[in-house]
Amino acid sequence: MKYYVPFRTPRSDIPSITSHKNSENFEISEVGDKNNPIFIEEAYKKSNNNFSSPPDLMIFDNFIFSNSKLKDHLCSKKYNIKYQESIFIDNSKKYHEDYWAIVPTDIIDIIDTKSSIMELTFELDSNNPLYNDYLFESIIVYKKKTKGIKPIFIEPYTKEIVIEESILEFIKENKLTGLSFIDITKFQPHKIFKKNNDIINI
Known part of the structure; x- marks a missing residue:
């Protein structure tokens, strides 16, 4: 089984997003526990992008914001994921309501740290890789750790959705x-910030 890190498509017509002031205090731990939607918006207010048709998927702070198609697919599989209604506000102040915040709740370490080439650059907690920083020259997935795990989660060494x-x-x-x-x-x-042959674009 292969695993992938999603990130914003590096194209100028794909919005970089941030939380709107209506949602500036939302916390990952609270997602799925509230009925009010999460508001997101274009991070660059001076952009000419008005997004009459925003992309199907956006990402911010280890949240994936998706239209109903991906959200409904994930719900049908009954994965351990939190969902909350979300609204994207474009630079024309138009509200695009068919979005959901998708938040993985599992933190799963799948990296074989003994076989990977990596460097610890900052350590706060030797028992929890989430609190440390690492540089990777190569990553090897530890096959035994991937048996029976959820198909969407946070990887603590990279701190990315996988x-x-x-x-x-x-x-x-x-x-x-x-x-x-x-x-x-x-x-x-x-x-993830420049074109290269390892990127899979849709």
Whole structure:
């Protein structure tokens, strides 16, 4: 099984998003526990993008914001994920309401730290990789750790959302736009900011 890190497609017509002032205090722990929607907006107010048709998928702070198609697919599988209604506000102040915040609730370490080439650059808690920083030259997935795990989760060493290939295949089949993907074994932070052969674009 292969695993992939999703990130904003590096194209100028895909919005970089941030939380709107109506939602500036929302917390991951509270998602799914409230009835009020999460508001998101274009991070660059001076952009000419008005997004009469925003992308199907957006990402911010380890939330995936999706239209109902991906959200309904994930719900049908009964994964351990929190969902909350979300609204995207474009630069013309138009509200796009068919979005959901999708928040993985599992934190799963799948990296073989003994076989991977990695460097610890900052350590706050030796028992919890989420609180430390790492640089990777190569990543090896520890196969035994991936048996029976959820197909969408947070990987603590990379601190990124990770999805298994079945979810990526659903996104491809339905041509859901807005996110690109990279195999976690090829993941390095700088790769998500510029074009390279490891990026999978939809």
